[in-house]
Amino acid sequence: MKSPKSIDPAVLELLPKASLDGVETVWDRYEAQQPQCGFGSLGVCCRHCVQGPCRIDPFSNGPSKGICGASVETIVARNLLRQVAGGAAAHVDHAYEAVEALELAAKDVLNYSLDEIKLQQISQGLGIDVSGKDKRELALEIVKAAYADLANHGNRPIQWLMAHAPKERIDVWQNLGIIPRNPDREIREAMHQTTMGMDADPVNLVLATAKQGLVDGYSGLKLATDIQDILLGTPTPVVTEANLGVLKKDFVNLIIHGHVPLLSEKIVYWAKKLQAEAVAAGAEGIQIAGICCAGNEVLMRSGIPLATNFLAQELAIVTGAVDAMVVDVQCIMPSLAQVASCYHTQIITTMPIVKIPGATHIPFTLENGDQAAQEIVRKAIRAYGRRDSKKIKIPDYKRKIMAGFSVEAIIGALKRIDPEQPLKPLVDNIVNGNILGVVGTVGCNNVKVTQDQMHVELVKELVKNNVLVVATGCSAHALAKAGLMNSEGTEDFAGDGLKAVLTALGQAAGLAAPLPPVLHMGSCVDNSRIGDLVTAIAAYLNVDSALLPVAASAPELQHEKALSIGTWAVTLGLTTHLGVVPPVLGSKMVTELLTKGLSDVIGGKFYVETDPLKAADGLLEDIRAKRKKLGLPS
Structure with a gap:
């Protein structure tokens, strides 16, 4: 039986109208592309020079090497590195424009107000002396620090990373030699490293891919979110509708x-x-x-x-x-x-x-x-x-949602319970098992799978098992449309322990209702907020973030950005689920490096599972294993 195109009733209502109106949609174009290239899907096609394209036969009946002699492992690893570098480039370019805007706003050329609390927070993190300086002076010093990363011609690590990443993680990355310098230089180097006649070592290429994840995480995601919060304000909870x-x-x-x-x-x-x-x-x-x-x-x-x-x-x-x-x-x-x-x-x-x-x-x-x-x-x-x-035909489908859960907003809610140690109520409930763990779901839709289904079914299973979910990007849209971002979602879907915690937090916040079982944390670049939350919990407990009962998932990834975000999550030591198979299966060695070998050296790994319930089981198993290592009940 053919899978439906979407679980969103608004989409299913409009698709017949599109057909009647003579409109070709993404689903039509997907059908027209069938069968899709098997070589490309496995990552075994190389077009990096004009001697090719070269294709490796995955069944070992045809070519086993490219014209230049590149093995299947080299080809797959090079292709992956280029994709992750492409995703990092998109986010770094986004962040750079935000820095330019902050500079102009600080010079009074642009009419943006500046969030003074965020200015102070970022300045102190970067080691900037805040005494006696107004907000425009602080903004210009932050701009100077950001530009210094982008203009670094030596081997100094990215300052934004050194100021904000978990300290135990920094030691791991330094030992692996993957801490980035100038982000533009690292992206340029990745392009050079993957051209014809360059790096042929799949292990070295995978480590270079991890470095690109760090470029994305700190010179893309973190930098963009911090600067946008300064310019536009740090989000606080809001209520609206979705669909x-x-x-x-x-x-x-x-x-x-x-x-x-x-x-x-x-x-x-x-x-x-x-x-x-x-x-x-x-x-x-x-x-x-x-x-x-x-x-x-x-x-x-x-x-x-x-x-x-x-x-x-x-x-x-x-x-x-x-x-x-x-x-x-x-x-x-x-x-x-x-x-x-x-x-x-x-x-x-x-x-x-x-x-x-x-x-x-x-x-x-x-x-x-x-x-x-x-x-x-x-x-x-x-x-x-x-x-x-x-x-005109507007589908009558929409759901109430609560959003705006920046880290500052989450800590603000927790302060109502414990003003001195706001993270303590959250950590205590993780320790006692009311909250089994935390999973961040991120990323896109992909036409290869039923729209929103993986996001929604995966998350329903997680929250039923008392996992707190935080979400960004198109995953946040999917979960909002499905009713998982309002108080009713907690009543309908959350396990008893999670429901009790969210009810207490909602009461403390004056809502007279529970917080949602899924906390909306923003856009794709706002994945850095999830990283900040993980970093804060790790610092509070004085442990490596790789030990925490925390995981990530990109249930329906389709963009290079999703691969770069996922790579960054793996560098943080998190098991990172992918619900769509990335183009790496053509190399058994690269696949094993990503799903097993990386965990031995970097703490995190990719976990690929296309069935949402099985994926949830795998993430729950991972969380319970981490709880056991920490001596916590599971």
């Missing part, structure tokens, strides 16, 4: 899609300012909704509802009610403009490195953010008058 039912028939619907909150927050601001213009155009107002991580960012800080996650971005347009979709970077399907051509929807690109034929381009720069945002909002208002009412 395509958040769109409103008689409102101008403007969707924010991508990953750059510097633009998204400007659009949110000007949408509020220009409500009267929308009313003058015949609408009741302007409704902003988010897709992917831009959606997570404005949700965390402004309470903007979530429309949907990666795989259903085209179906948001198929509702016929979206007047404009503004995109920035990453996870943008080039098909959006073609889908929009069947409706009145305006697709608006904003970045010089993301242009789509058929879309309108409105350039966004740090200096012109307000002007660009106004133009985008007004274009959505004008598009409202061109709607075809016969094409």
